[in-house]
Amino acid sequence: MMCRIVCMVVALTVALIQMPAAVTAQNGPLRIEITEGVIEPLPVAIPDLVAETPGSAEMGQQLSRVIAADLVGTGLFRELPASAFISQITDFGAPVQYADWKAINAQALVTGAVTVSGNQVTVKFRLHDVFSGAELGDGLQFAGTTDGWRRIAHKVADVVYSRITGEGGYFDSRVVFVSESGPKAQRRKRLAVMDYDGANVQYLTGSEAIVLAPRFSATGDRVLYTSYETGFPRIYVLDVGSVQRRVLESQQGVMSFAPRFSPDGRTVVYSLSQGSNTDIYAMDIASGAARRLTSGPAIETAPSYSPDGAQIVFESDRSGTQQLYVMPSGGGEARRISFGEGRYGTPVWSPRGDLIAFTKQSKGRFHIGVMRTDGSEERLLTASFLDEGPTWSPNGRVIMFARETQGAAGRSTLYSVDITGRNLRPVRTPDGGSDPSWGPLQR
């Protein structure tokens, strides 16, 4: 009874103390909480870049088209057609009539000018926040050769994307992949590298031997891949600039495959098969010294470093089915992170370090999915007859993978998808493609 009275007194005292605060709150500003929004592409206007020299008008049009394609291709932006423009940008230095752009509901405006002198091209641009009536950041200028005009456009788009979304861009990046041509029974495979959007495809190897699993280094200057040139799968290191290569592992009678660089580029982690056992090894590139990271009768392969290089995620069937495991980069006890139905494989750690992408086979269908590094919050982003080989964009927002259609005339094509599962779209390449590996942003 006494305790109850004391509690009532305390409660009354607290209420009396808080009463003035409540009264004050009622006299203050109106407070509301917004918890529901909309998810829709941001309307953006990208007029043709102003030609500041004779003959650069066409270049200005091409640049604006690539910038618009980059932004619209993310699924986060919607380009307003030029026919809707009320005012035109004819002078890069003239003040912008924001009311005209606000009237057509443009939320962002990209204005720019291009100067072509010989084989040199210079592009300067500004990004405007229409509803604020101010520039979003400072104006920037890029210069390069006319051959590299697409890279200049990609860089402009990267800046626009970064300033609006707050994330790093990924447009000025390249992807190495296996180009596939010919019928399915006699398919020719060769290494190729391209811009992220499928343009500027360049072949790095011939089609004499089967090549597999190319992987960019963190700096984008080297590529690891597996070749059956000698009849056995072997790992090669290819210098992208000089297109020179060398065998990384020359031990006879063993099969090595599934290589991947460490974040610092000094170590390669790969699988080595001896007899019926497959384990994961790490090799110092400079010295060639290899170190065994896993040991056991199970098949353990497809290793991938975390961004900080401290951990490795890989696939193993040690539990009876193919699942994902994480272990320290120096080897040691591995913990299982995938527990769903089906088989998990080809894990890849996100550049942000927060997610792991994987291929999942379940109930006769293949999926590309992501999960937290502890295995939680698994989400499947795609589903088809055969989806496999995910790779992350430099900013960790987009995943590229290979999708193969069913049947004898089936064709493998590269696709990209946002980590939200939206904006699934094919990557246009001259031939088919598989095993993509997304490189870093170019400098």
Add this chain to the structure above:
Amino acid sequence: MNTGQVISGIGHAGLIGWILFGGTFQSEPLPFEVTEVSVISTDAFEALLTNGPTPDAATNAALPVQPDVTPDPIETPVPDEVVEVQPPAPSPAPDPDPLPEPPLPEPEPEVADDAPVQPAPQEQAVLAPEIAPRPVPRAAERVAPEPVAPPTPEAAPADVQQDAVTPDAEADTPAPVEEQDATAPEEATTEIVTEAEEPSGAPTASLRPPARRPSAPAPPTETAAAPAPAPTADVDDAVRQALEGGGETDVPQGPPLSAGEKDALRVAVSSCWNVGSLSSAALLTTVVVAVDMTQDAKPVIASIRMLSSSGGSEQAARQAFEAARRAIIRCTRDGYGLPVEKYGQWKEIEMTFNPERMRIK
């Protein structure tokens, strides 16, 4: 076995027993009447129908005897004298009414130029409550020989009555005595005043509603000598007033916004809050944004400011704030439609943009 099954079993057993052994108790057949019938042919039957039913058996009852009555001749009344019938004489015509006198000329109404002034009512009508409050027993007043004024509001009756203590100057050895005040006597009056003697708060009379008066003639329109002042609805003025806090006395306060009005504002902002282009880091960031409003329910763009943020880095907070600012500005071409009579309630708004439910699941 439940009660229902027991009852059912007993009932069925009884029924079967009655069927099997019920005849034992009524072994003799019930008495019944036997009637003899005769068989006749069809011809005989038709003959019976055509001749009518004739009772075969003779009855002893005597036939009724017709009475021997001779009817009397009918007498016709004969009038005593013949009366000549003449048409009725016409009734004399009534005297015509005298012609009415010509109407008197209508008196001209006396119209005063000034509207009559209704005398001020002596008493104001008071709305009496429809339901009288339940009478509450009143505490009896304390009666004392001398009236005592009520104590000050903060004073409270003391539990122990004490006497006033003053230092005794004539004492030989003046002991240190702490001075104290005497306990104030409780509030008291000299007589008891009952409730019946107190003036009641109920109205003693109510005024009749005033009759509708003829509207006073409109004063002649005067031509304004000076030009009308320019409208003050300029946005800049409103912005200045809002920022300087001026015109506080002109700001209608009104009651607080209703839940529906708040929801309408929330929905309007939500429909323009586009988080599709936000980074995942910005989607983890909650920002509180303040904005001043003009009286036509439009935001003062220059006043939009971030008060606080939580859950993300500075860059993520900046991106989240930019999205929130675009949301506030985008959907206000015609204003938010807030009630102007409550302007004082929404002239400054703090909006918390919480993207927790918009994150990637």
